[in-house]
Amino acid sequence: MKNIVLIGFMGVGKGSIAREVVKYSDYIAIDTDDLIESMENKKIKKIFEENGEDYFRKLEKHVAKWLEKSVHDTLVSTGGGFYKRENLQKIGTIVLLDSPFDAIIKRIKKHPNAARKLKKRPLLNDLKEAKKLYEERRPQYLKLAEIVIDVTDKSAQECAKELLKKV
Numbered sequence: 001m002k003n004i005v006l007i008g009f010m011g012v013g014k015g016s017i018a019r020e021v022v023k024y025s026d027y028i029a030i031d032t033d034d035l036i037e038s039m040e041n042k043k044i045k046k047i048f049e050e051n052g053e054d055y056f057r058k059l060e061k062h063v064a065k066w067l068e069k070s071v072h073d074t075l076v077s078t079g080g081g082f083y084k085r086e087n088l089q090k091i092g093t094i095v096l097l098d099s100p101f102d103a104i105i106k107r108i109k110k111h112p113n114a115a116r117k118l119k120k121r122p123l124l125n126d127l128k129e130a131k132k133l134y135e136e137r138r139p140q141y142l143k144l145a146e147i148v149i150d151v152t153d154k155s156a157q158e159c160a161k162e163l164l165k166k167v
């Protein structure tokens with residue numbers, strides 16, 4: 001099976017959908033943020049605070065190279081800025097989880113751990129800035145995506161099933 005690379009904005013539900021995909025398929029799921037946190041033995045928030053965003057992007061680059069060489073039959077869930085890695089297409093089929101900005105924020109705020117979900121993402125601290133980032137990124141996400149799934153008002157299970165049908 002060719003790898004799947006899940007891209008999309010922070011909070012769109014990449015992690016939850018990945019967990020559903022593995023229930024209904026033989027894919028193994030990995031997450032680029034989790035890989036980085038275990039490489040550094042530090043939370044993403046701490047890496048941003050102590051080492052800065054540029055350092056974090058370098059780690060993403062390193063992970064992207066490793067993924068290209070080393071993984072197969074894998075669903076790779078990525079951080080919202082990982083789409084910038086030049087070798088993304090070489091890692092697998094790119095699937096965009098798409099939703100309007102306001103729907104994404106609404107989705108996060110509905111979560112029982114909403115405060116933690118917002119806090120752990122340094123680039124979501126300022127919602128005005130985050131919206132700008134969303135508007136800047138969305139056209140690029142769409143350009144890269146081979147498959148687009150509109151996740152708005154759908155459960156993670158529904159999205160996972162749609163993904164597996166389309167891939």
Ligand code: S3P
Binds near residue numbers: 008009122
């Ligand atoms: C980022 C998204 C985060 C994480 C980091 C930077 C981004 O991942 O990689 O905080 O640039 O959009 P999620 O998309 O899983 O929140």
